[in-house]
Amino acid sequence: MDSSVSWRVPSPRLLAVRRVQVAVVTVAAIVAAAVLGSRAGAAVAAGAVVGALVLGIAAEWFVRRRIAAWGYAEREDDLLVRRGVMFSRLSVVPYGRMQFIDVTAGPVERSFGLATVRMHTAAAASDARIPGLPRDEAARLRDRLAELGEAQAAGI
Amino acid sequence: MTEPDGWRRLHPLSPIVRGGRGTIAIAVILLPTVFGARRPSNTAIELAAVAAIVGLGFVSWLVTRWRVDGDDLRIETGLIRRQSLRFPLSQVQAVDVVRPGLARIFRVAELRLRMGGATGKTARLAYLHEREVDPLRDRLLALARGTAHADEAQESPRDERVLATLPTGRLVASILISDVGIMAEAVLVGLVLGIVFAPSAAAGIASGGAVWILSVFQLVWRRFNQEYRLTVVEAADGLVLRGGLVALTAETIRPGRVQAVRMVEPIAWRLLGWCRLEVDIAGRQRSEGEGRAQRRSLRAVLPVGSRAVAEELLDHLLPDRPREQTRPPRRARWKSPLRYRMLAWGRTPTCVATTSGRVRRATNWVPLEKAQSLRRVQGPLQRRLRLASVHVDTAGRNVHAVIRDRDVDEANGALEELVASAEAARRAS
Numbered sequence: 001m002d003s004s005v006s007w008r009v010p011s012p013r014l015l016a017v018r019r020v021q022v023a024v025v026t027v028a029a030i031v032a033a034a035v036l037g038s039r040a041g042a043a044v045a046a047g048a049v050v051g052a053l054v055l056g057i058a059a060e061w062f063v064r065r066r067i068a069a070w071g072y073a074e075r076e077d078d079l080l081v082r083r084g085v086m087f088s089r090l091s092v093v094p095y096g097r098m099q100f101i102d103v104t105a106g107p108v109e110r111s112f113g114l115a116t117v118r119m120h121t122a123a124a125a126s127d128a129r130i131p132g133l134p135r136d137e138a139a140r141l142r143d144r145l146a147e148l149g150e151a152q153a154a155g156i
Numbered sequence: 157m158t159e160p161d162g163w164r165r166l167h168p169l170s171p172i173v174r175g176g177r178g179t180i181a182i183a184v185i186l187l188p189t190v191f192g193a194r195r196p197s198n199t200a201i202e203l204a205a206v207a208a209i210v211g212l213g214f215v216s217w218l219v220t221r222w223r224v225d226g227d228d229l230r231i232e233t234g235l236i237r238r239q240s241l242r243f244p245l246s247q248v249q250a251v252d253v254v255r256p257g258l259a260r261i262f263r264v265a266e267l268r269l270r271m272g273g274a275t276g277k278t279a280r281l282a283y284l285h286e287r288e289v290d291p292l293r294d295r296l297l298a299l300a301r302g303t304a305h306a307d308e309a310q311e312s313p314r315d316e317r318v319l320a321t322l323p324t325g326r327l328v329a330s331i332l333i334s335d336v337g338i339m340a341e342a343v344l345v346g347l348v349l350g351i352v353f354a355p356s357a358a359a360g361i362a363s364g365g366a367v368w369i370l371s372v373f374q375l376v377w378r379r380f381n382q383e384y385r386l387t388v389v390e391a392a393d394g395l396v397l398r399g400g401l402v403a404l405t406a407e408t409i410r411p412g413r414v415q416a417v418r419m420v421e422p423i424a425w426r427l428l429g430w431c432r433l434e435v436d437i438a439g440r441q442r443s444e445g446e447g448r449a450q451r452r453s454l455r456a457v458l459p460v461g462s463r464a465v466a467e468e469l470l471d472h473l474l475p476d477r478p479r480e481q482t483r484p485p486r487r488a489r490w491k492s493p494l495r496y497r498m499l500a501w502g503r504t505p506t507c508v509a510t511t512s513g514r515v516r517r518a519t520n521w522v523p524l525e526k527a528q529s530l531r532r533v534q535g536p537l538q539r540r541l542r543l544a545s546v547h548v549d550t551a552g553r554n555v556h557a558v559i560r561d562r563d564v565d566e567a568n569g570a571l572e573e574l575v576a577s578a579e580a581a582r583r584a585s
Contacts, residue, residue, distance in 0.1 A: 077579055086536050092575050093529040096582060122272065122438055122551035123528035154582050 005080060007071040013112045014132025018063040020108060026056030072130050077152070079119060079145065081128045093128045096152035097121045101142050105135075117141050163221045163232075167264045170283045171213025176258060182206055222281060227299060229269065229279055243279040245300040247272045249437045250394075250409045253289055257402040265289045269296065272413075272438040272551065293408070297393045300410065319388040319472060320458055320465055322399070327383055330460035333424045336375045343369055383459040390472060395435075397455060407455060412585070413437055415526045416555035417473050418454075419466060421517040433458035433466050435473065436552030454554045474521050478502030478509045487541050488561035501559045506581050508548055508574065510557045522548050522557040524574065525581035532571045534564070546571050 029052040037045030065085045073080040078094045098119055105115040109131075115138035119128040133141065172179050185202060220233040229243040252268040259265055264283035271277050284292065331337045347369075350358025362369065386399030395414075397407045416436040425431060434454045457473075458466055470477060481500035489496045494514040501510045511519045527548050534544040544567035548557040559570060 078575065088534045088539075090532040090571070091529055092531070092571065094575075094579065094582070097528045121528040121549070123549035123556075124553070125531075125547065125549040125556060126529040127531070128529070154585075 005073040005075060007073050007080075007082070009071050010067060010130065010132035011114060011134050011137075013114055013134070015064060015067050017108055017112050017114060017132065018067060019060060022056060022059045022063055026052065026059070029056065067132070070131070074141075074144070079128060081130060083129075089127070091126065091128050093119055093121060093126060094152070094154075095145065095148035096154040097126075098145060098149035098153075101145050101149075103138050103142050114138075117145075119145060162223045162225070164223060165221050166217060166281065167262075167283050167285050168217065169262045169264060171210070171217050173256070173259045173262055173264055173283050175209075175213065176256065178209075179258065182209070224295070224299070229296065231279060231281070241277075241279065243269060243271055243277070245269075245296060246302070248296070248300045248410065249413045250407055251293055251297060252408070253293060253406040255286075255400075255404040259283055260402075260404065267293060270437065294393070297408065297410070301393070316389045316391045316396070319390055319469055320461065321388075322383060322386045322459055322461070324385065326460055327380065330425065330430060331376060331379055334379075334422065336372065336379065340372050340376045343372055383456060386456070386459055388457055388469065395457070395473075397457065409435065409437060409455070414473060415522070415550045415552035416557070417457075417470065417521045418555045419470075419519045421519075423515050425460070426517065429462055430460050431458075431463060431466050432456060432460055433469055434555075436550065436555040438551035454552075470521075474507055474523060476504050477507045477521055478504050481509060481511060484561045485543070485563050488543055491537050491541055491543060491561050496561075499560055501557075501562075503570075503574070503577075505577050508557050508559070510559055512558070512560060520555050520557045522550055522555070523581070524548075524578040525585040526550050527574070527578045530571060530574055530578070532567055544568070546574070548574065 030049050033048035033052045034045055037048035062085075066083075069085050069088065070083045072082070077096075078092050080090065080092055082088070082090045099122055100120050102118040102120065103115050104118070109115065113135050114132050115135055116129060116131040117133055117138050118130070120126070121128075130141070175182075186206065215235055216233075219235045219238075220231070222229065222231045224230075227245050229245060231239075231241045231243070233239050233241075248269050249272045250270040252270070253265050254268060255265045262283075263286045265286050266280065266282040267284060267289055268281075269279040271279065281292075332341070347358060347362060350361065381401045381403060382399065382405070384399055384401035386397060389396040389398065391408075394408045394410045397405075397409075399405060414435045415438055418434045418436065419431050420434065421431045434456050436454050458469055479502070481502035484496070484499050488499065492499060495512050498511055498513055498517050501508070503509065506525065507521055507523050509519060509521045511517065528551055529549045531547040531549065532544055533547060538544055538561065542564050543561045544564050545561060546559040546567050548559075550556055559567070562570065
């Protein structure tokens with residue numbers, strides 16, 4: 001299944017978004033570790049700060065791999081979405097099964113000009129979410145999916 | 157009760173029946189007053205409270221109206237927050253006629269339409285006169301089918317075929333050895349022993365845990381009440397499930413609206429060769445004012461029965477279902493040590509079947525034309541063992557087919573084949 005399709009990936013800017021988010025949390029954790037640890041002595045404070053820093057670096061590594069694993073492909077009759085490193089998933093969602101499409105963008109995503117596209121079917125378990133698409137690509141995908149969905153719509 | 161523009165009202169006694177237990181409680185409170193056993197000062201307050209409740213009920217009845225408008229059922233309700241609801245009949249999944257005990261006394265019934273689609277709401281008409289309900293049900297089903305002249309459908313003779321009836325003895329036996337039943341028996345035995353050996357202690361426990369004890373028995377009662385003499389009928393407008401002891405229900409599932417079928421065999425039932433057969437329909441029942449019983453989308457077609465009866469019903473529901481299932485590779489034991497013994501799956505061009513569950517074996521069938529999406533999932537342990545699972549998602553809430561712990565190559569192949577089969581099945585339907 002993987003050989004014949006051309007995979008597209010989220011924008012490289014998504015990595016920047018996630019890195020900013022990780023950095024903010026890490027800096028906050030380091031400050032908190034320093035303040036709380038200093039009450040118990042310098043050695044404890046240093047240990048806590050190093051611990052927070054290590055966790056932050058680990059989170060960056062995790063986020064990088066996670067984004068690298070994300071991909072989607074538009075085939076003739078369905079959309080493929082792959083994601084996940086530890087738990088890898090490959091979803092196949094037929095266009096005809098689409099109920100509606102969400103395009104969302106949080107404040108950080110928006111400032112980087114990115115958006116998340118999500119396809120909903122009648123099944124709650126269906127999970128076709130593509131984060132970090134450039135805004136015009138998100139709009140193109142939304143319009144194309146809506147068009148294909150309408151053309152192939154099937155009843156529940 | 158018809159207004160000139162086709163709007164109709166519910167039955168005037170609706171608020172009383174809707175009040176249900178509240179109404180009975182009010183009647184119990186009022187009785188002594190009526191017979192003059194209480195002091196008049198209390199009476200005035202009680203009467204005022206009752207009058208207020210009755211007044212509210214009357215207002216809610218007054219502002220609620222409904223009509224069938226082309227292919228839609230429309231309901232308007234609410235005094236302060238006016239709601240106008242539109243239910244497209246083509247999206248109806250199932251129609252229920254429900255008659256609780258009080259409704260039977262007043263000869264009224266509730267009509268519920270379960271809708272599919274993105275919202276999956278339920279339309280409720282509570283309550284209508286008994287006489288009105290069945291014709292309206294037939295008319296709505298005919299409109300849902302797209303029959304242009306809804307009146308013709310009513311005149312055609314109703315040919316029905318009974319597929320299965322539940323003997324009461326078997327229902328009682330099955331409840332006695334079910335999980336709730338065993339709990340209730342344990343409580344009962346405990347109480348009896350307590351009364352015999354330590355009456356004072358037993359009284360303390362009984363008064364302290366009364367709520368728990370009652371809720372256990374209520375569960376048992378609810379099950380008995382719902383499934384008493386459940387009959388499955390194959391009719392022209394779908395599969396009809398009728399049953400109930402105090403509260404009568406008649407559920408009509410439109411043809412081709414079954415999303416998935418599940419057969420459950422708990423360990424105690426397996427010894428007797430019994431099983432339970434349930435069907436799942438679409439909809440995310442999360443409407444306001446719905447109790448737990450109404451929200452369930454899983455219906456027992458056969459609350460308890462032998463494998464042979466279940467197979468017969470399955471032949472009607474899924475004629476082209478896989479007869480044989482294959483087992484996962486032996487190394488799947490490390491991933492699913494308990495359910496390994498039951499894991500299996502099988503498929504035909506139009507249907508997929510999966511089995512799982514060590515203590516409570518469940519076999520799920522999903523017709524591929526109903527598959528909403530497919531997923532291949534692989535966790536860390538599965539990757540080490542070169543295993544993967546394939547999920548077949550449906551619009552039902554409870555039953556999904558999961559082809560668990562197969563060899564990676566088999567899972568990839570299965571995913572590809574199932575995607576193609578589902579596509580073909582969808583085009584054929």
